[in-house]
Amino acid sequence: MTTEHQDAAPPASPGGAARPRLRARKPGPSPAPGKLSPEERKAARRSRRYQRDTRWSPYLFLSPFFLFFAAFGLFPLLYTGWASLHRVSLHDPTHMEWAGMHNFSRLWEDEFFWLALRNTFTIGVMSTVPQLLMALGLAHLLNYKLRGSMFFRIAVLTPYATSVAAATLVFAMLYGRDYGMINWALGSVGIDNIDWRNGTFSSQFAVSTIVIWRWTGYNTLIYLAAMQAIPNDLYESSALDGATRWQQFIHVTIPALRPTILFTVIVSTIGATQLFGEPLLFGGTQTGGNRHQFQTLGLYLYEQGWFNFHLGRASAIAWTMFLILVVIGLVNWLISRRLQKSQ
Amino acid sequence: MHLSRTRSSSFRLAALGISAALSAGLLAGCSSDSDSSGGDGEKVTVSVGVFGVFGYKQAGLYDEYEKLNPHVTIKESSTERNEDYYPALLNRLSANSGVQDIQAIEVANINELATIQADKFVDLGKASGVEKEDYLPWKWNQATAEGGKVIGLGTDIGPMAICYRKDLFKEAGLPTDRKEVSELWAGDWSKYVDAGETYMKKAPKGTNYMDSAAGLYNGAINSYAKKNYDKNGDVIFKESASVKESWDLAMRAAEGGMTSKLLQFDTGWNQAYANGDFATVACPPWMLGHIKENAGEKSADQWDVAAAPKPGNWGGSFLSVPEAAKNKDEAVKLATWLTAPQQQAKLFQKQASFPSSQTAFDLPEVKDATHEYFGDAPIGTIFSDAAKDIPISILGPKDQLINEKIAEGIRQVENGSSPDDGWNAAVKSIDNALDS
Numbered sequence A: 001m002t003t004e005h006q007d008a009a010p011p012a013s014p015g016g017a018a019r020p021r022l023r024a025r026k027p028g029p030s031p032a033p034g035k036l037s038p039e040e041r042k043a044a045r046r047s048r049r050y051q052r053d054t055r056w057s058p059y060l061f062l063s064p065f066f067l068f069f070a071a072f073g074l075f076p077l078l079y080t081g082w083a084s085l086h087r088v089s090l091h092d093p094t095h096m097e098w099a100g101m102h103n104f105s106r107l108w109e110d111e112f113f114w115l116a117l118r119n120t121f122t123i124g125v126m127s128t129v130p131q132l133l134m135a136l137g138l139a140h141l142l143n144y145k146l147r148g149s150m151f152f153r154i155a156v157l158t159p160y161a162t163s164v165a166a167a168t169l170v171f172a173m174l175y176g177r178d179y180g181m182i183n184w185a186l187g188s189v190g191i192d193n194i195d196w197r198n199g200t201f202s203s204q205f206a207v208s209t210i211v212i213w214r215w216t217g218y219n220t221l222i223y224l225a226a227m228q229a230i231p232n233d234l235y236e237s238s239a240l241d242g243a244t245r246w247q248q249f250i251h252v253t254i255p256a257l258r259p260t261i262l263f264t265v266i267v268s269t270i271g272a273t274q275l276f277g278e279p280l281l282f283g284g285t286q287t288g289g290n291r292h293q294f295q296t297l298g299l300y301l302y303e304q305g306w307f308n309f310h311l312g313r314a315s316a317i318a319w320t321m322f323l324i325l326v327v328i329g330l331v332n333w334l335i336s337r338r339l340q341k342s343q
Numbered sequence B: 001m002h003l004s005r006t007r008s009s010s011f012r013l014a015a016l017g018i019s020a021a022l023s024a025g026l027l028a029g030c031s032s033d034s035d036s037s038g039g040d041g042e043k044v045t046v047s048v049g050v051f052g053v054f055g056y057k058q059a060g061l062y063d064e065y066e067k068l069n070p071h072v073t074i075k076e077s078s079t080e081r082n083e084d085y086y087p088a089l090l091n092r093l094s095a096n097s098g099v100q101d102i103q104a105i106e107v108a109n110i111n112e113l114a115t116i117q118a119d120k121f122v123d124l125g126k127a128s129g130v131e132k133e134d135y136l137p138w139k140w141n142q143a144t145a146e147g148g149k150v151i152g153l154g155t156d157i158g159p160m161a162i163c164y165r166k167d168l169f170k171e172a173g174l175p176t177d178r179k180e181v182s183e184l185w186a187g188d189w190s191k192y193v194d195a196g197e198t199y200m201k202k203a204p205k206g207t208n209y210m211d212s213a214a215g216l217y218n219g220a221i222n223s224y225a226k227k228n229y230d231k232n233g234d235v236i237f238k239e240s241a242s243v244k245e246s247w248d249l250a251m252r253a254a255e256g257g258m259t260s261k262l263l264q265f266d267t268g269w270n271q272a273y274a275n276g277d278f279a280t281v282a283c284p285p286w287m288l289g290h291i292k293e294n295a296g297e298k299s300a301d302q303w304d305v306a307a308a309p310k311p312g313n314w315g316g317s318f319l320s321v322p323e324a325a326k327n328k329d330e331a332v333k334l335a336t337w338l339t340a341p342q343q344q345a346k347l348f349q350k351q352a353s354f355p356s357s358q359t360a361f362d363l364p365e366v367k368d369a370t371h372e373y374f375g376d377a378p379i380g381t382i383f384s385d386a387a388k389d390i391p392i393s394i395l396g397p398k399d400q401l402i403n404e405k406i407a408e409g410i411r412q413v414e415n416g417s418s419p420d421d422g423w424n425a426a427v428k429s430i431d432n433a434l435d436s
Helices: A004-008 A020-027 A038-083 A102-109 A111-142 A147-159 A165-174 A181-188 A200-228 A232-240 A245-273 A277-283 A297-307 A312-342 B007-012 B013-032 B063-067 B081-095 B107-116 B139-143 B164-169 B178-186 B189-199 B213-221 B240-254 B267-275 B287-295 B328-338 B343-349 B380-389 B399-414 B419-434
Strands: A086-088 A095-096 B044-051 B070-077 B102-106 B153-159 B161-165 B208-210 B278-283 B303-307 B313-320
Touching: A004 B208, A020 B328, A038 A086, A038 A181, A038 A312, A038 B063, A086 A165, A086 A312, A095 B178, A095 B208, A095 B313, A102 A312, A111 A200, A111 B213, A111 B419, A147 B063, A147 B107, A165 A200, A165 A277, A181 A245, A200 A245, A200 A277, A200 B278, A232 A245, A232 B007, A245 A312, A245 B189, A297 A312, A297 B081, B007 B013, B063 B328, B070 B081, B070 B102, B070 B267, B081 B102, B081 B107, B102 B107, B102 B328, B107 B139, B107 B213, B107 B419, B139 B153, B139 B313, B153 B328, B153 B343, B161 B164, B161 B287, B161 B380, B178 B189, B178 B303, B189 B208, B189 B240, B189 B278, B208 B213, B208 B419, B213 B240, B240 B399, B240 B419, B267 B287, B278 B287, B287 B303, B287 B380, B328 B343, B399 B419
Parallel strands: B044 B070, B044 B102, B208 B278
Antiparallel strands: A086 A095, B102 B313, B153 B313, B161 B278, B161 B303
């Protein structure tokens, strides 16, 4: 940037090196050095202001995000890391007792932690895989020329707009043991009442359906947007080659969507790792069922921190979750590099 | 007073809390400011921090106090759930700032605060106007720290009775008159389970004797003086005789199939009331409104209240004044007034919060109270008789946590685990939670 010197130069310094430069940038009748006309002085000031403005404004506009991120993202992250190395009780959160890696090594032997990790993983798979497959299929259908396509596109997004709490409470009633609608429907075809919340598979299935219901539409729209960016000639030429609709989907649509699919996989995985509201409200307690059968990592963190009052241990769980996400992020990066190369 | 006592329960009633908060806001909007300046001393605003609905505002007690003391304005702020309220309170206590002048404390937390944070509170036992004799001795004892400091004055209590359905009892061949029902199991919780066995032999189709085995455990364990802790403050629930006896009773109920396997305060529990799926439930006074609301008009004249086999307490709260409060003196005066017998009786009349003041038991508001929905049962005397016989028990800071985990183990057995597996799971869970 050529303007740097100007900003640095004191404005009143007579005959400084800055002036000629200024004039050089603004060709025009040049009075003798040190004898600027009032208009010229005004113009110089205005241009200095303008330059300062273009230079600093972007930072200013960006700063709210970074300030808020520092206060509510970065600081808690670091503080949690610090707390995870201490014994901290919710009884007296300001009192910290150094514990080294104790909280982490304890987690290693904590069967409740491993159970929560396993639950998080199985619920994550059970919710993410069908969700993305269905989203892909729905996006494909919505990509056809349809009457009222706008209506359908908005309709698939409506579950996403509902609150977790409202959706989960409704689902919890649907899955009710004695008076739930799902058991009632099953009963009409001769299947006995299922105690959805008490089974391991059934409860995880139920929680997964809530996630699927809420997020399928969102992913559908992302896929749809990506599909509409695929050039039509590809389809035309493949049609000329005699490709069926299905072959077009497999050989044209899917490869073109690869980066988008990867993105949705990552976003869904992050979401699945942090799953919290659905199992909490579905079960009604922080334990995720009597046998902790659908307690996710998020719920276990909540239980340890806010019910058992072990903030240090809860922080260690939080950091472990963070590290898991970092690993997932790295895998994503490796895969996407592969993809780029192969293209 | 608070719509819900246990952690899961307050959760379930969040919606109620919101509407209550909204209506409280409306009421506050209606109340007119008293502008008389004839008070003694400067004008002060006393802040009161509560969780859920305490009902002082709704019962008009704040207005009355402000009229009596024109220089005082009362400002209440309520947090819906105690799970959010209590950690915030701990945080502010340890920071010595941000506390309200009066802070409400749930009975589940009072012992913990008396054990570890007693020096953060004003000794209300010595406040002028506070008569120890007014309060039930066991309630007074709950808020007493080592060395005799009293960190909170009792508000309401939850002496348990048994609510039962007369129509179902009749069909099953059990007595229906509340005196006879009380005598059926008087003195021993195992007789209550015996009656359950009789009931199940001729149980009306689709019904069970009780809502949950965990509810039975809760009733039984709370009638003992020594539960999860010994006198030295050590956790002894694994060897505790009362825990073992109560656990065995719950096992008898669970394995005998006499429970509806419900989670209390869950949607399914509420629906079961509406459909009349179970015949009995251990009920403190604060649950009566809940039963009426959920069982509805359809079951009017079916429910009644009998004495519990042995009296125990479930729920209740305290008012405390932190040392860091801005208006300590005024706060102490207000807390004393709000928990005095006369005000407790008024609160019972208007908000159904049962008094912890035994002096209030003799006031007509309490003594003559009946409940229309429960066949005009004399709830005033039923519950005050129970309250007087509740033992002074040894409490510990983690009583609630231990009880909840044991309840979890009981529910496992209800749903098919063996009693040993259920017990081991509970022990493991408790050890994990208590391990520091």
